[in-house]
Amino acid sequence: MSRICQDGYDDDCIKENREVYGITYAQNVLSGRWKYLILWFLKPKERRYNEIKNFLGGISQGSLTKQLRELETDGLINRKIYPEVPPRVEYSLTSKGEALIPIIDLMEEFGKKFGENLD
Amino acid sequence: MSRICQDGYDDDCIKENREVYGITYAQNVLSGRWKYLILWFLKPKERRYNEIKNFLGGISQGSLTKQLRELETDGLINRKIYPEVPPRVEYSLTSKGEALIPIIDLMEEFGKKFGENLD
DNA sequence: CCGCATCCTGCATGATACTG
């Protein structure tokens, strides 16, 4: 999803969205098909690139790398490179990323309670 | 954002995503650029179509109608038509929609605490 | 093993015109 209110907005949008700025910000850093699941998967412990990829199943390498870079840029995850052969890279939550976990947990509860089948 | 795991998934994706099914479901019903803000705006009381449109500022009529229909189809909002001239339509949260409010509130808090400027 | 570069496609959204 593209970021909200960067262009084409009018004064009402500016005024009103300042009130709900936090919602828009959270939505922006979480925009992306796989980010909720990635954060959820990193919740218990750090994970390697291929662990995440196998967990997500359907994601392409290009997309996974992109989502991980965005999460890193937004300060939600750490990326640690181990100079080994073959290379090893481990991802983990930052404190900012951990602050999103309650949101994700609530979403999980909501879906368990209200979710029907997706098809 | 398109719905996750409807096609092209492999067995891992099925197996693993069942664990996090709720997250995916919540993400699906909330997919759309304006839905969080619409739900937040409906939180205090029911609102008319044009109230929502003015609040959001930048949205087009076509997009707003589409998002409202999706929210209605997913059972998050009610749509009440008053047979007047000119016509009046009021939208309000269902109990299912209200169940999402804690999530939105947490996102607002998160953004207030961690958000930088969007540009 | 963990990427990056490139190309391609679908879909969400916007723009615009029209209507009961």
Next chain:
DNA sequence: CAGTATCATGCAGGATGCGG
């Protein structure tokens, strides 16, 4: 006022091939 219909478009994400 609250839509519907149609068309245009930008961008997220997938596919594929190559690289340290």
